[in-house]
Amino acid sequence: MSAPSYNPDTTDIDRIHSAVKREKDDVAAGQGPAPMWIMFIGMVVAIVAGGQLGPMAGGFSFETSNPFALAKAIDTRPGGGGEGAAMDPFQLAMKKGASAYGVCMGCHQAAGTGVPGTFPPLAGSDWVHGGTERIIRVVLNGLAGPLTINGAPFSNPAGMPAQGALSNKDIAAVITYIRNSWGNEGTMVTEEMVAAIRKKEAARTTQWTMAELEPFAKQNAPGEIPAGPGATAAPAAEAAAPTK
Amino acid sequence: MQNPSPNVEPDLQADTLRRAAIDRSVKGPVLFLLTNGAFWLMASTVLGLLAAIKSFAPDFLGHASFLTYGRLQPAHINALVYGWGFQAALGVMLWLMARRSGQELRTGKSLMMVAAFFWNITVTIGIGCILFGGNTSLEWLEMPAFTWPVLLFCFMVFAWPMVSMFARSHRPEGFMISSWYLFGACLWFPWLFSTANICLHWLPSLGVIGAGINAWYVHGVILLFFVPVGVGAAYYFIPKITGQPIASAQLAKTGFWLLAILGGWTGMQRFMGGPLPAWMVAIGAMTGVLLLIPVLVVGLNHHLTTLGKHNLVAVSPTLRFVFVGSIFYPIAGIILALISSFWTGFTFQFTHAWYGYQIIAVYGFFSMVAFGAIYYIVPRLSGCEWLSVRLIRNHFWFSVYGIGIVVVTSVVAGLQQGGDLTAPERWDQSWISVVLNARPYLIARAVAWAMITWSNVWFLLHLMLMVAGLGRRSSAPTLLERHDDHSDPHLTHGAKA
Structure with missing residues (x-):
């Protein structure tokens, strides 16, 4: 950094200060108005x-x-306390059920037709529009082993997986939805019904088999069936099986 | 310097000697800071190159833990910010403040050398800790907690004499815009740095607001330290080289006060949609957009000051770097507005665009202006002229293209990532596919950092030769193009206002 002891160049004051000397003047900034x-x-x-x-x-x-x-916007989501709260319970269940049905759609198909030999249909199945207790149990704990539904055999290695992780409300909605779609007609299933069955079978960790569920085929889950469009369209199954 | 009658020869001589004496008084600390800063810049660009390569080829250079992306990237940014950025800023600030206030640095010079030495030691230890696993995981504060009081003290050793110079300065031209910016930077950084560090290191269980404070700190250091130093230097060098007055004093004041008022309010919009109180995020987003006003005002003022003198951009190394930095500045402002506003921010949030913003602010804008300043200051301190036009050209073009590529690819990669992640019709894509789609951009980033590394090799070499006194022994400046005397930016005749 320091210069050599004798260097004629560095003693040249003009050269040392040349960079400083050639600087331009500082000038005051323009005082005109900004554009x-x-x-x-x-x-x-x-x-x-x-x-x-x-x-x-x-x-x-x-x-x-x-x-x-x-x-403070109104929450328009169904059940959100806004407009949706005033919705007819059956319409609400159908709407929520339709979205929850996304879980089932992979196997049972969008139109509830299932896949012949592998996944049973929901449309027109007496498991669906029959008594409510059996279908609730199937959804909660799943179903394994060979089945015969509407006279046709079905089997797949895994069976139907348990869907108990869904809330009671969602399970009620989706069962109401499948019981009232694709030509099916059935009574509403309520949150309380699902809760009651869930409580009764709380200890169960395995899937049901067809034979185990046979006793519940005609039974309806305990609980009050709400009045409404779904309830008034009482299907033949309900007439056949007395409540409880 | 502000001599109204330039034909009085003895006055001119005295004025020249006075300015030369000011230069001599700050020579030691300024050259020490600039040279060490240039070494850190070299380290930072190499780390940036390695981090960019690691981000698409994790097996590169084996599996040593200190060479993983998670350690290289913060080491790269910390070397860039604290190693290079602060040292270059303090060096340029000290020279500028001494010159603008017309005062020699009288006391505290040896303390400054000690502080500069400790700054380098601390940053070395801090970055070593990052590489060997002592990362605090706080953005831009990754160095361990024990470093910050040392760094703050070292900063104050420089800031205090500058503030007192500012207070004692003679103001023949009224509002001295560059001094105000530098004065602001001296005051704002200690506030930001101590607030962020005290909150994040000493207050327990801050919870989610800690992330907000961290983001506020990063935005604050950019907007209230690097921006004022860069803009202040540009306000000095553009009129100095072009010989034209700053176009509008009104715009200059407006730009300064708007930045001073708005700069500290932004940052928390980084976590828009997150669990921070909504108003903090909203104010950050508002300020991020509102800052476009001071940015545009400053950009317009610099443009009007350069108007008619654009030929000098090709000739003067200083003006060329400062000019390009001043172009990067409004672009950085626009990128900040894009990542801040709610309409565009939800796309850019947590993507590569954030890296692009940091790099354009710290490198594209601040560092380019600092390079320009260094090309102007160092010949006055070392008593010799820059050796080679070719080295300066290499430094300029590889830097400009490198930074351009880093910024453009980062912002476009951010747009693509954010667009993919927020598009409802692409709900079924996997996360890893989004990550992999960014690969071409990361490869381009590595190429760009290689170019920048190349440019810095020559810059560092050139600077070291200059500091060693091995520059050209000549009274003629090193200019980038041959030219006739009329366009010589460094000759005073015919240019006196």
């Missing part, structure tokens, strides 16, 4: 920025991380 259009652009930016703050701030509360809390 008008930059203000308009600034306003546009400010409006866009305000759009981030205004509707998204959640009422400036430390308690809420939902940006829409201030808007």
Whole structure:
């Protein structure tokens, strides 16, 4: 960093200071007004920025991380306490059931037809529109072993997996849905019915077999059947099997 | 320096000697900081190259734990920010502040050398800890907790004399915009750094707000440290080289105060949709967009100041680097607005675009301006001229293309990743397919870091030769193009305002 002891170049004051000497003067900044259009652009930016703050701030509360809390929008989801709460229970169950049916659709197919020889149909099956207790048990704990449904044999190695992980509400909705779709007609299944069966079979960890379920074929799960369109369309099965 | 009658010869001579004396007074600390900074920049670009390669070829260089992506990447960013960024910034700030306030650095020089030495030791230990597993996992604060009081103290050793120079400065031109920016940077960084570190290291069980504070710190260091230093330097060098006054004092003040007011409010929008109080996120998003105003105001002012003198961009190394940095600045502002606003941010959130923003802010904008400043400052301190036009050209073009590629590929990769992840019709894609789709961009990033590494080899070599006093012995500046005297940016005749 230091210069050699004698170097005629470095003693040349003109050269040492040449970089400093050639600098241009500092000049005061222009005093004219800023162009008008930059203000308009600034306003546009400010409006866009305000759009981030205004509707998204959640009422400036430390308690809420939902940006829409201030808007107090009606929750239109079924069962969400908004418009959906006023929905007819049967319509609500059909709607929720249709979305929960996504779980079943892989095997039983979108139209409830199943796959011949492997996956039994839901459309027109007496397991579905018969007594409610058997179908609830099937959904809760699954079903294994060879089956004969509507006279046709079905079997697959895994059987039907248990769906007990679904909530009682979802199971009730999806059973109501399959009992009232594709030409099926049946009474509604309620959350309470599913809860009752779940409680009764709480200890069970294995799938049902066809023989084990035979006693429940005509039985309905305990619980009040709500009035409504689904309930009034009472199928033949209900007439045949007295409640309990 | 502000001589109204340039034909008075003795005054000119005295003024020249006065400025040369100021340069001499800051020579030691400034050259120490800039040279060590350049070494860290070299380390950072090599680490960046390795991290980029590791991100698509994890088996590269074997399986040593200190060579995994998770350690290389924070080491790369910390070397870039604390090794290079802060040292280059402090060196440029010290020289600029001394010059702008018209004062020699009288006291505290040896303390500064000690502080600069300790800064380097601390960063070395900190990055060593990152590579060997002591990462705190806090973004931009990955170095272990014991480093921050040392770094803060070292920073204050530099900041305090600068603040007092600012306070004592003679202001013949009224509002001295570059001094204000540097003054702001001296005050804002200690505030950001101590707040973030005290909250994150000392307050227990902060929970989710800790992530928000961390994001606020990163945005704050960019917007309230690197941006003011870069913009302040650009406000000095553009008029200095072009010989034209800053186009509008009004725009300059507006840009400064808007940045000062808005800069500290942004950051938490990084976690939009997350469990932070909604208003914190919303204010961050608003400020991220609102910051476009000071960015555009500064960009416009620099554009108007350069207007009519664009030929000098080709000639002067300083103006060329500063000019390109000033172009990267509005682009960085636009990228910040894109990743901040709710409409576009949900796509860019947690993607490669965030890396692109950090790199364009710290490298594309700040470092390019700092390079320009270094090409101007070092000949005045070392008493010799830059050796080779070719080395400067190499440094310039490989840097510009490298940074351009890193930024463009990161933002486009972010757009693609975010678009894939948020598109409802692509619900069935697997996470790994999104990761793999980013591969071409990561390969391009590695190529770009290789180019930047190449550029820095020459920059470091050139700087070391200059600092060693082995530059050209000449009274003529090293310019990038041959030219007639009318366009010579470094000759005063005919350019006196």
